[in-house]
Amino acid sequence: MTTPASAFIGGQTYLNYINGEWSASVTGNTAASINPAQRSEVVGYVQSSSQEDLNNAVAAAKAAQKGWRKLSGAARGDFLYKAANALERRLDEVAETMTREMGKTLPEAKGETARGIAILRYYAGEGMRKIGDVIPSSDAEALMFTTRVPLGVVGVIAPWNFPVAIPIWKMAPALIYGNAVVLKPAQETAVTAAKIVECFAEAGLPAGVLNFVTGSGSVIGQGLAEHPDVNGITFTGSNAVGKRVGQAALARGAKYQLEMGGKNPILIAADADLDLAVEATISGGIRSTGQKCTATSRVLVESSVYEAFREKLVAKMQGLKVGHGLEAGTWLGPCANENQLETVLSYIQKGKEEGAELLFGGSRPEDPALAEGFYVQPTVFDKVTPQMAIAREEIFGPVLALIPVDSMEQAIELANDSEYGLSASIFTQNIGNILSFIQDMDAGLVRINSETAGVELQAPFGGMKQSSSHSREQGQAAIEFFTSIKTVFLKA
Missing domain, CATH: 3.40.605.10 (Aldehyde Dehydrogenase; Chain A, domain 1)
Incomplete structure (x- = not known):
């Protein structure tokens, strides 16, 4: 034996x-x-x-x-x-x-x-x-x-x-x-x-x-x-x-x-169910401390619902409990190692330096009970432009970059403006938006009215471009x- x-x-x-x-x-x-x-x-x-x-x-x-x-x-x-x-x-x-x-x-x-x-x-x-x-x-x-x-x-x-x-x-x-x-x-x-x-x-x-x-x-x-x-x-x-x-x-x-890698976008159309879209954005981007190759990173929101979506997102983020993964009620654990923590913090600093507006999080938790761990707060940036590092480079952490768009056509164009092409999702009820997204999105996994992260084990999985x-x-x-x-x- x-x-x-x-x-x-x-x-x-x-x-x-x-x-x-x-x-x-x-x-x-x-x-x-x-x-x-x-x-x-x-x-x-x-x-x-x-x-x-x-x-x-x-x-x-x-x-x-x-x-x-x-x-x-x-x-x-x-x-x-x-x-x-x-x-x-x-x-x-x-x-x-x-x-x-x-x-x-x-x-x-x-x-x-x-x-x-x-x-x-x-x-x-x-x-x-x-x-x-x-x-x-x-x-x-x-x-x-x-x-x-x-x-x-x-x-x-x-x-x-x-x-x-x-x-x-x-x-x-x-x-x-x-x-x-x-x-x-x-x-x-x-x-x-x-x-x-x-x-x-x-x-x-x-x-x-x-x-x-x-x-x-x-x-x-x-x-x-x-x-x-x-x-x-x-x-x-x-x-x-x-x-x-x-x-x-x-x-x-x-x-x-x-x-x-991936730099996965979620597209939020004007006709989207914003509550479901917020849930999917947080689950896809923040769960597992953002340490998924399919994690949501870029959030492209149609201008007419941008402010409403942003308010709902930040309000929901405030309820996320950061802590030890073995403790009941913990929603967000630590980064997996110190190097990853430092990488995430460095990108947060880059976001600030390049002019993005920090809406939520952005630092290590103040709770002294978490001082021994590699914790970082879930983070949301506003006023992100497509050329900023936080909009282009893989962070592999719980950081969301909000980007307003005038239309779903523009959203798809910006979503494809990346060296990566792993996963992408869209929230909309419009069949035209859905069909355009399926046809035009350069990603190996496209999901409609669902988060970017996750794939069923019986389905093929992989990316396009540099992914x-x-x-x-x-x-x-x-x-x-x-x-x-x-x-x-x-x-x-």
């Missing part, structure tokens, strides 16, 4: 998982994962791994993949079902760890963990779905068809903002289609990731099929991208890092998938990345 990672050294130090065994890094070094709500609390210690650790993990994956790919899809699916059941049994534990490690509220963490369970079960079912088509041949005596084959070894580089859902929506399809996986989680949420890997180990996954290595992005993340035996890389994170990962993979001919490498994650679209098509011509 596999010993859980958390069983080592008093449950405080978490190990790598390589070839079916929990093991310390050859470096002998660890890094502390701290609670962003109370920086004096260490959630756990994780390995500061080296290239040698990574090489061992890739070698194990390469060896194990040969047998894994020969299992039927149904057999591979059984392991995912078992992992889902293990995660379901540990839902409360994993969710609480997530809250302590990255700060999101406990209800959000429970919801994300439940989503991870659903993703595992969805892809377990994929093992019984078709993987090819019969194609008519010009030769009447031949049979021609397509099938799909796995890439081989897939490197998964996951971020800290969704430490359960994102690794799982990458690992589950990679595994069901016959690949072996090496997971490199964000160091900030590596304890949560270790608990996810424990669930796969509990499911009895064959040794080497899933490997887990923690460490810095410059060593483990870049090492995965450059490793000659890693056949595909799936990455979620910043544009700067994503481009380096993509360039390294491209240089050696490996397949890569990048999901990166992605133009591939899609989740749903049945995932097969396009994690497999290659093989065409078979058969003649007796």
